[in-house]
Amino acid sequence: MEQKDQFFLLENEDWDTFINDDDLFAKAQARLAKLLPIRRPESYLPTHLLPPIGTQEVWASGVTYFNSKLARQEESKEAGGGDFYAKVYLADRPELFFKATAQRTVGQGGKVRIRRDSTWNVPEPELTLLLSSSGKIVGYTIGNDMSSRSIEGENPLYLPQAKTYDGSAALGPGILVREHPIDMDTSVKMDIYRVGKSVFSGQTRLSEMKRQPEELAAYLYRECSFPKGCFLMTGTGIVPRSDFTLVSGDRISITIPPIGVLENVVAET
Numbered sequence: 610m611e612q613k614d615q616f617f618l619l620e621n622e623d624w625d626t627f628i629n630d631d632d633l634f635a636k637a638q639a640r641l642a643k644l645l646p647i648r649r650p651e652s653y654l655p656t657h658l659l660p661p662i663g664t665q666e667v668w669a670s671g672v673t674y675f676n677s678k679l680a681r682q683e684e685s686k687e688a689g690g691g692d693f694y695a696k697v698y699l700a701d702r703p704e705l706f707f708k709a710t711a712q713r714t715v716g717q718g719g720k721v722r723i724r725r726d727s728t729w730n731v732p733e734p735e736l737t738l739l740l741s742s743s744g745k746i747v748g749y750t751i752g753n754d755m756s757s758r759s760i761e762g763e764n765p766l767y768l769p770q771a772k773t774y775d776g777s778a779a780l781g782p783g784i785l786v787r788e789h790p791i792d793m794d795t796s797v798k799m800d801i802y803r804v805g806k807s808v809f810s811g812q813t814r815l816s817e818m819k820r821q822p823e824e825l826a827a828y829l830y831r832e833c834s835f836p837k838g839c840f841l842m843t844g845t846g847i848v849p850r851s852d853f854t855l856v857s858g859d860r861i862s863i864t865i866p867p868i869g870v871l872e873n874v875v876a877e878t
Contacts, residue, residue: 615646625663629838633747634788660716660780661750664837667714667778669754670825671704672697673818673844680848684762693765703820705829709778720876722776723855727757730855733845734799734863736815738822739784740839744830746822748786751863751871752842753779785868799847802860809853813846
């Protein structure tokens, strides 16, 4: 655990049990009060961190930003699916879909993937909620919802193939646990580098979301149970231009200031 730039080693705790707690902030504070900071934290911090996920599922929300609505309409207009996304943006019911298991998720410094049968691939930077088994928001992390826009654009029914595959999700660098909800004026920034040079940079704010995090969580838990809790990506407001696609070796950097930076490299296809 980290607090005020100091690191503490939490031992003999089951990860799933520890994070699945409606009072996670109070629990973490109580544990920290009994621990001494690590003297040489660099010896405990590898370059590549594991994703902060145990047996939880990762779900995602779509078309929660106006920019996302426009992008989805553009990519699917030839297939006749453009109007679907406009209707979802205005509807009472949000778009929610299954994204990944822990097996298909990588952490800080890990390698994300693009599908070999896709020609148009982008990362999607997203505030990601950690929800307890009761549906309460108990923490926040950064999510990268890797997406195959060429596949989704062929037909909206291909969404599962465009979104769910090995290495399609990244979470990290850790989980922000706080007493109060995250400030919706918080910025989200994404930079993509190719051979050391910037090829894309974009920024938005959580306040640009049409739906509140609590609303998305409530819909997800209406008819789904998550015994060990769940991660829920809340959608993206940063969409690269239509002539941009990721290639192997690209470095993706996503920054949400109170949480940190999530960096991943696109693996060789």
